[in-house]
Amino acid sequence: GGRVISLVSRKGGVGKTTSAVNLGAALALSGHSVLIIGLDPQCGVCRTLGTRPHELPRGLDELWTMRARLPDLAQPSPVENLWFVSPRILTLEEEESFLGHLETRGGDLMREIDRARSLYDTVLLDCPPSLGAPTRAALLASDGYLVPVQNEELCRDSLDALLEFIDTFRDRNFAVDPADGTHAAPLQLEGLFLTMAAQGTRIGREVAARIQEDYGDLLFDTAIPRTVRLAEMAIKGRPTVIYDRRSAGSRAYFDLADELVARYCVD
Amino acid sequence: GGRVISLVSRKGGVGKTTSAVNLGAALALSGHSVLIIGLDPQCGVCRTLGTRPHELPRGLDELWTMRARLPDLAQPSPVENLWFVSPRILTLEEEESFLGHLETRGGDLMREIDRARSLYDTVLLDCPPSLGAPTRAALLASDGYLVPVQNEELCRDSLDALLEFIDTFRDRNFAVDPADGTHAAPLQLEGLFLTMAAQGTRIGREVAARIQEDYGDLLFDTAIPRTVRLAEMAIKGRPTVIYDRRSAGSRAYFDLADELVARYCVD
Numbered sequence: 142g143g144r145v146i147s148l149v150s151r152k153g154g155v156g157k158t159t160s161a162v163n164l165g166a167a168l169a170l171s172g173h174s175v176l177i178i179g180l181d182p183q184c185g186v187c188r189t190l191g192t193r194p195h196e197l198p199r200g201l202d203e204l205w206t207m208r209a210r211l212p213d214l215a216q217p218s219p220v221e222n223l224w225f226v227s228p229r230i231l232t233l234e235e236e237e238s239f240l241g242h243l244e245t246r247g248g249d250l251m252r253e254i255d256r257a258r259s260l261y262d263t264v265l266l267d268c269p270p271s272l273g274a275p276t277r278a279a280l281l282a283s284d285g286y287l288v289p290v291q292n293e294e295l296c297r298d299s300l301d302a303l304l305e306f307i308d309t310f311r312d313r314n315f316a317v318d319p320a321d322g323t324h325a326a327p328l329q330l331e332g333l334f335l336t337m338a339a340q341g342t343r344i345g346r347e348v349a350a351r352i353q354e355d356y357g358d359l360l361f362d363t364a365i366p367r368t369v370r371l372a373e374m375a376i377k378g379r380p381t382v383i384y385d386r387r388s389a390g391s392r393a394y395f396d397l398a399d400e401l402v403a404r405y406c407v408d
Numbered sequence: 409g410g411r412v413i414s415l416v417s418r419k420g421g422v423g424k425t426t427s428a429v430n431l432g433a434a435l436a437l438s439g440h441s442v443l444i445i446g447l448d449p450q451c452g453v454c455r456t457l458g459t460r461p462h463e464l465p466r467g468l469d470e471l472w473t474m475r476a477r478l479p480d481l482a483q484p485s486p487v488e489n490l491w492f493v494s495p496r497i498l499t500l501e502e503e504e505s506f507l508g509h510l511e512t513r514g515g516d517l518m519r520e521i522d523r524a525r526s527l528y529d530t531v532l533l534d535c536p537p538s539l540g541a542p543t544r545a546a547l548l549a550s551d552g553y554l555v556p557v558q559n560e561e562l563c564r565d566s567l568d569a570l571l572e573f574i575d576t577f578r579d580r581n582f583a584v585d586p587a588d589g590t591h592a593a594p595l596q597l598e599g600l601f602l603t604m605a606a607q608g609t610r611i612g613r614e615v616a617a618r619i620q621e622d623y624g625d626l627l628f629d630t631a632i633p634r635t636v637r638l639a640e641m642a643i644k645g646r647p648t649v650i651y652d653r654r655s656a657g658s659r660a661y662f663d664l665a666d667e668l669v670a671r672y673c674v675d
């Protein structure tokens with residue numbers, strides 16, 4: 142069955158949504174069937190795939206309000222083999238009700254994602270910049286998690302706490318097998334990867350070197366450069382890997398997809 | 409008495425923390441006595457003012473655990489007349505307890521901030537990228553709020569919902585005076601301001617033009633440029649307006665401080 146991976150970071154604006162969409166598209170173009178689920182109430186996933194939340198015929202909210210199944214909620218994207226599900230949040234009440242469902246009935250999402258493994262090769266979960274209900278529900282449903290990292294000091298400085306907090310969260314929620322000390326659910330760190338990598342400044346290079354030193358083999362070889370093409374994605378409403386496959390940003394996401402698959406196939 | 413202003417945005421990484429600290433420092437250098445309160449569990453305010461959370465002698469958590477007064481928790485910063493209070497969060501349990509206090513006893517913070525008006529000219533509240541408990545507690549305690557905006561599509565696209573959500577929140581929490589339809593608490597939008605303003609790309613200019621068109625007089629004249637000096641702040645542990653007062657970033661924050669004061673003095 143398929144693999145479920147969350148894009149997680151407490152630091153805001155590090156490229157979680159941009160990466161979920163481009164990585165998903167790169168995997169789909171390499172032959173995977175991919176589902177992206179947007180768990181951020183900002184609905185960034187649907188906006189970058191060309192739809193506004195109020196135009197969606199079906200939304201993630203129906204999982205709870207209509208007891209719908211996840212595959213029935215999946216929307217086609219501009220990329221073959223790539224589907225997505227997004228909340229449809231337009232008012233504060235809708236956001237509160239969505240967060241309320243995740244908080245009290247996260248188990249429904251977990252069960253549905255589990256069932257979706259038989260239909261998709263890869264399920265990517267885009268999370269908001271926090272460790273609140275959406276991210277916790279995502280981690281409970283995931284096999285692994287990916288952390289996008291900007292080579293900036295505040296982001297680098299937040300990594301230790303993030304990794305520790307996730308470990309604490311895992312220890313609380315999944316029993317340890319007394320025989321060998323492993324966890325029932327893997328929830329393993331797939332890796333960290335640099336985004337909007339600023340190599341042009343001395344401090345950018347210094348922070349990147351620090352991250353490399355501190356996190357060495359957890360860091361993917363592929364770094365995603367900061368490019369105009371990637372920033373344009375939300376205007377174009379199509380993943381950059383589609384509308385400009387040869388650009389540096391797209392090639393980086395293809396490389397990252399290859400590296401990711403190579404890492405988890407090793408298991 | 410002093411004015412209480414929150415830095416608010418659901419979009420992550422737009423410069424809330426960088427702005428709270430540099431704006432606070434610029435106001436302090438112009439003679440204001442300023443208190444910055446970090447409500448983000450990531451503790452960005454204390455890190456950018458040169459202290460790590462576990463080195464803080466006192467923390468915001470004591471407001472609830474020791475029934476301490478806010479002025480007793482205030483720490484000196486590298487800038488004269490600028491003080492700050494930050495949580496001291498190192499574990500997931502501490503973060504959950506901090507968020508729990510804000511959720512159930514936000515009134516204690518509101519009362520303490522209200523008392524602090526007699527001691528400080530300006531109180532700035534740095535919020536995490538969400539509309540959860542920290543931001544709600546901040547808005548309940550504030551006279552006004554400032555929204556940093558990146559001239560990028562996903563950020564521009566998130567503004568309408570943010571302003572509407574805050575209006576809904578205000579309508580729920582503050583009665584409307586039947587005589588003239590105004591709210592008991594002002595909670596007014598001080599304005600939007602551009603940060604990390606990318607003027608070098610066509611899409612950057614296009615998005616900035618859209619923001620100008622849609623939000624016209626709500627947008628401050630001063631735009632904060634993206635500069636290496638500002639990005640370095642978290643490494644230096646001092647606000648940029650201190651260690652390089654003549655840089656473009658610093659001058660922009662001095663201009664923003666002047667514009668802000670001119671706007672609220674008009675009231």
Ligand SMILES: Nc1ncnc2c1ncn2[C@@H]1O[C@H](COP(=O)(O)OP(=O)(O)OP(=O)(O)O)[C@@H](O)[C@H]1O
Nearest residue numbers: 153154155156157158159270367368371372420560
């Ligand atoms: N490699 C890149 N090159 C240029 N711009 C980028 C790149 N990655 C992301 N961006 C832009 O940077 C901003 C932040 O990216 P994005 O919204 O994907 O981050 P996020 O972590 O999902 O943010 P949030 O914390 O708000 O959910 C967006 O405006 C996006 O268009």
Ligand SMILES: Nc1ncnc2c1ncn2[C@@H]1O[C@H](COP(=O)(O)OP(=O)(O)OP(=O)(O)O)[C@@H](O)[C@H]1O
Nearest residue numbers: 153293420421422423424425426537634635638639
């Ligand atoms: N004008 C600027 N020029 C260059 N870099 C900047 C500027 N403003 C902020 N930064 C950098 O961009 C990143 C995001 O800024 P910051 O952390 O202040 O945003 P934030 O909105 O507080 O983020 P979060 O949503 O995580 O709280 C930081 O690494 C910061 O150093």
Ligand SMILES: [Mg+2]
Nearest residue numbers: 157158181185
């Ligand atoms: Mg996002």
Ligand SMILES: [Mg+2]
Nearest residue numbers: 424425448452
């Ligand atoms: Mg911040």
